[in-house]
Amino acid sequence: MEKVIFETVAGYTALCWSGSGLVLLNLPEPDRFSAEEKLRTALEGLAAKSAEEAGSAGHGFTPGRLIDEVRAYFGGEKVSLAYPVDWSFYTEFQKKVLKRVHAIPWGSVLTYGQVASDIGNASASRAVGGAAGSNRVLLVVPCHRVIAANGKIGGFGAGVGWKERLLKNEGYYR
């Protein structure tokens, strides 16, 4: 597992990846120390499951281009952030949800209910919210592009303020 902390205009961001794809991408923190704290805490939760990480083939991922894109993202530029994800830390249901969310393009949104139908479980909208909350690869898996059916913003683990900010950044609001 490789890891790095880099700086953007929005703050310090932690990134982790394995041989099979991205493992973690946090939102920016105001200083390097808190970014490291958040990274350490997140990695503790992953440690228990990391046994299955062995034996990944490797896809030649290097963080350089991704870091540039994340910096551009917070600079207000439109970027695709299309990178492979290491799904091995998620349950089957979470994988289905997050893979569907992974495919939501810049500037568009789905409701929790739409994601639920798309994965063949129309009545699982609330569980979709739960699965979205398990996403550790923010931005690359754009769970902030999933909103409530009444047009309201819905919830967000890192705080609804962040969700608003990300959606505004993508031109979704006004």
Added chain:
DNA sequence: CTAACTAAACCTA
């Protein structure tokens, strides 16, 4: 139209 409340639904720890 907004706010408040309810029941139903599904996954995870």
Added chain:
DNA sequence: TAGGTTTAGTTAG
């Protein structure tokens, strides 16, 4: 078994 990034329906203001 509790609770979460829900939803649709009902009722009151």
